[in-house]
Amino acid sequence: MSQKSHYTGVSRSALWFRFLPVFLIACLLGLPVASSPASAKEPSESSLSTEDKILELERSLEALSGKVEELKKVQAPEIPSWVNRFTLGGYGEMHANFGEGDAADQFDIHRLVAYVGYTFNDWIRFHSETEIEHAFVSSESDGEISIEQAYLDLLLSDPVNVRFGRILTPIGILNRKHEPPTFYGVERPFVDQVIIPTTWSSDGIGIFGGIVPSLKYELYVVSGLDGSAFNATNGIRGGRIKERPSLHEPAVTGRLDFFPFVAWPSGYGSFLRLGASAYYGGLDNGNRGQNPGIDADLRVLSADFEYSVGQIDFRGVFAHENIDGATRIGNNVAEEIVGWYLEGAWRFFPDSWKKGKLARSDAAVFVRYEDFDTQYRMPAGVAENPAGDRTAWTLGASFYLTPSLVAKADYQVRDDATGRDLPDLVNLGIGWQF
């Protein structure tokens, strides 16, 4: 049913209503109804007996009340006034991080993000996210103000829509879905910091839509990374360009998401998504068009999934990066970088506790294992830095006061190939989205 027919549906039944009393009275008085508009369309009706007409009327009344019920369910959303066209929102997280031994203990207003969206009309939307990190920005601090996303969506048809502006590079899970209530653990997973450098924004243009109902895609041409800022232990993270990225060697990136519960509706569980993503581009890019003169390419291939069944949530990510020309970059940059993680959580909050102030609350415990190596395969003649080869266990709990506000605590045990004893970490945090 198209949107138009909802509206014509409204006016048709309104007409019916208007003529209904006339029709009823005419029938009750046993008067000829040839002049009523309904019978004008169906002249044969005048030959019906009075009983038949009453029956007919009863039937159309029934149909009408069905129609009214349906309309109640399908009321068109009101046309937005100027103010209604804005969508405001945001998310934020505050953390307390404690390290074993003499590792730093700190309080961190890690992120405060403002979301502003605007509906130009029913097919043009604007979305933006502006972020302040670590609460204070100066030339000496780590703090930063940055635009994470700012893009226009042109909604053309189910299979093809256009997106333009600063987007979130569509790799992995956290890079696109990083509001604190949506992931377990206080800090983002290490794989999502080091291997897929969340938040990784890219500037460009692309298309997105559904190939078939169960398969969605996104495909973009975007500004590339700066290969000269790659290194041994943070991999490609330093290569993100946040100000005025060069368009010298653009990259192509995209993803596919498959939803088995659309293709096979009677699957086990409530949510299952299988995703695959890729990124390919040159690395001779810098800020403000100042290119570092790097002759190398980056290829990223990644797969991820999210699965919820009953009270259990699973997710996992795998990413492999290939840097062709790593020798020419230097910095002990590897030719291949690999990382993956797997996480399981149990939402144990019983329904009988969901009362009063806790009516919409929830709680979960989770465990995550991460294995990642920024020095996975080295160029000939370059020695591996064993600090790049790491694993991490995170055990923790989340308590949702309400669906969009969460308190979290976790414990992290890390290990690397140097044989050093890395301090364990304890993290506490609250996070929200609105």
Added chain:
Amino acid sequence: MNPWSGNRVTGWILAFALAFLAGIAGCAVGRTSVPTAEDLSVAGVLSGKTNVEAVRRGRVIFVTECGACHKLYLPGEYSPQEWRPIVKRMADRASLGTEQALDLDMYLTAASLAARQMR
């Protein structure tokens, strides 16, 4: 590091344990908690006049768009009255067209009713 050394072995054990748990949870829970248009029709929450095709489309939108920024909130977690303003808000956030929002609203209204009936 040798891929089968200490910590890594435990990682693989976790992988298998999680897969095992998923299997058990899957079998215990049974069919999907996101009913199809056909399920809703059987549950008797669609009036004879409801456009079943629209309900079907609404389910596709729900499954593919509504888990993108947070967990998938299930239809039964909110009443039909509670869903309406949420759908309107989320349609803007999720860049849904007007028709898609109407289909989604129709689906969630019916699926929420069905979930409430079963309680």
